[in-house]
Amino acid sequence: MITDEHDLRHHGDAEVRDDGADLVDLAVNVRTGTPPSWLVERIAASLAGLAAYPDGRAARRAVARRHGRPPEEVLLTAGAAEAFVLLARAFAPRRAVVVHPQFTEPEAALRDAGRPVHRVLLRYESGFRLDPADVPEDADFVVIGNPTNPTSVLHPASTLAQLARPGRVLVVDEAFMDAVPGEHASLAARRDLPGVVVLRSLTKTWGLAGLRIGYVLAAPETIAALERAQPLWPVATPALAAAEACCAPPAVAEAEEAARQIARDRDHLLSRLADLPAAEVVSPAEAPFVLLRLPHAAEVRQRLRELGFAVRRADTFPGLDRNWLRVAVRDRTTTDAFVTALTRAALP
Template sequence: MSTPTDDGHDLRHHGDAEVRDAGADLTDLAVNVRTRTPPAWLTARITASLSTLAAYPDGRAARRAVAARHGRPTEEVLLTAGAAEAFVLLARALAARRPTVVHPQFTEPEAALRDAGHRVHRVVLREEDGFRLDPAAVPREADLVVVGNPTNPTSVLHPAADLAALARPGRVLVVDEAFMDAVPGESGSLAGRRDLPGLVVLRSLTKTWGLAGLRIGYVLAAPEVIAALSRAQPLWPVSTPALAAAEACCEPAALAEAERAALTIARDRAHLLDRLAALARVHVVTPAAGPFLLLRLDRADGVRERLRDLGFAVRRADTFPGLGPRWLRTAVRDRETSDRFAEALEKALAG
């Protein structure tokens, strides 16, 4: 389902649309899920949970695991069917008078707010500023603010202090940290902060662990916010296999594996940046912190189609408010894949 805005942005276009029904064997650089996931040990844990499917899901153990992972009490944790469900719950459960979304970023928050009948205000970050957020750009009267960190699709990691400066009594500050576990050391995360008024942190387990089809994420917030969101959820919103995955991914060995993966992504991103720097007609938004890069180039739509002919799917970025027809997003992959992509992109540009 599309949600076009007055300025023509399709808020419901996502990377999976670039490869769905493609009719060709494409190297997928449009979706930001880490390759070769889920790992075998995680698949085994999920599979083992299938023997209990006759019982209704019981999320208590998974909730305790998430709470312990972030040093919070369990009443400050809500498990959701991916971060996308959390945006719907926030839009429906919170009575915001002036909801404000910082763009360019993941478009589902604005789509969910619009679907719930809210009139959404935008703060659009500028390329000239490196798509970095100045807290002063957010109106004081904004009582619900949504911002991504690191931000999809710009790959910008906003300093934690800048985001913390947005928190104030009477305002709900929603920080989407869906890609934070791909940042070494999770630098910039607010997930452990309990002192900031109105702070809501969203996390997803689908990107690092390859669980997009399972749908599992969670919300970290004050108990009264968690209670309000919980009342807006249907009964048993998270399946037993997804609960098993959430518990497993919060264990120390899993956290250590995620940190190693984040370091690998950082090295692979540096390699891709070096390859793209050799292409004079391509500008990349830097510094980048996520497992993806935002590229500006002339006639991006035509280049995207030529890349498909050369076997690569990348994500169109003109559907993000604040961006236009000169932008593409590409996922960070291993070095061999990045080398092949850089060669294909050079050919596509020449075309």
């Protein structure tokens, strides 16, 4: 069992609630200006049905249609994070591999369930990109993010497909895939690959972190095993209403346009960061956040707080140290103000 200094339970929301300061939030990856009013109205309308037990059938069908799969290949969860706990409970891998740097909850859930974890650490020198040969052949449970939090790396679907094989569970965390225009690297619709489990979140793009809604896509027998590990009625009626609404064709089209705007805003952020010689940015970045390295980043992060900006410390991610920060993509006005503050904060 791995034990080290990384705080696997630290997340971006801690950066904006530690001291109650009024900070511009660049630490949390939830899209600003969300949830949209039409979604709030759908959720509010569901409150009239709170006397009844939650019925997830309509939401399950909506998710299935969105990804071209039958409903028995869908499991609704209280956020994608719950799925990591279910996976750790439902399976007893002999050799679980977590590819880092990435979202830390998968490893935390495995360790909490008493499962031994082997880390594969990707390196900045290789652009934090995965070579399938990096994963031990005898690994029977593999977890990787795509696009990866916090590196913003999008692994090609063909690369991840090489990891799939009989006797192995391959968990692909696609929590930010709907922020990628065209979702071209997704495995969500791939039903031909053995052992693939795709996780999705609706909390980031739609601003539903406080509602907790996500889902799992996998073979029926895998879904059944996860469902047995799940408590009864795990997803509340308002979250089910949100899932059904967000998977409807108009919402999917809206998310696609949002992804294209995020890409434009990210390009602007990257161009501004290029003016800071001391900052090294992981590129190409394809998620709604970027990862950067700069000298004395821990001190810079504190100075940024004094200037009114919260960014995510990245030393809690295995494979990274105190010189890394994660920054959420925001609109151009916010980005320009942030880069001005970062330039001041990075001065010796």
